[in-house]
Amino acid sequence: MTNEPPQTDSKHQTDLLDVLQRRREYCRAMLELSRRQTGLIDDEKFAELLQLIVQKQRVLEHLAELGQTFGGIVDFWKSARDRLAADTRSKCQAAIDDAESLLAESMALEKQGTEALSQRRDETQDRLKEIGEESNGLAGFGSSPPRPRFLDTSG
Numbered sequence: 001m002t003n004e005p006p007q008t009d010s011k012h013q014t015d016l017l018d019v020l021q022r023r024r025e026y027c028r029a030m031l032e033l034s035r036r037q038t039g040l041i042d043d044e045k046f047a048e049l050l051q052l053i054v055q056k057q058r059v060l061e062h063l064a065e066l067g068q069t070f071g072g073i074v075d076f077w078k079s080a081r082d083r084l085a086a087d088t089r090s091k092c093q094a095a096i097d098d099a100e101s102l103l104a105e106s107m108a109l110e111k112q113g114t115e116a117l118s119q120r121r122d123e124t125q126d127r128l129k130e131i132g133e134e135s136n137g138l139a140g141f142g143s144s145p146p147r148p149r150f151l152d153t154s155g
Helices: 010-042 046-067 073-083 086-141
Strands: none
Touching (some): 046 073
């Protein structure tokens, strides 16, 4: 008699592997969208950026749905991995590792994008402040704004 844990049935193994592989593909899609986002930020194409963010939201929703598979994919993986056939366990672990790597790269791009947008926001605020100070300097010409000088008021 062996002390090996009982195998998880082949349907669960196939389903788990399928879910983890789909998760990896969604993570790959997220990385591609993050790369495109970086380009849109660099090119200051903010209308297109908003459309891309909607696409990213859809991918995140799909990832969240997959996360709920088996009553919670992470908990299921932790409880089932030791009962999987070695080949399936290896494939599942590879899918998890790939997905985590893709997500880490996406997160790094997200951080860069956030920093770039924050810098642009700060630069815009500084410029608006300068413009406000310049317009306040015009107040030295009198208590009211200058009147147009070439209006025909003789009517």
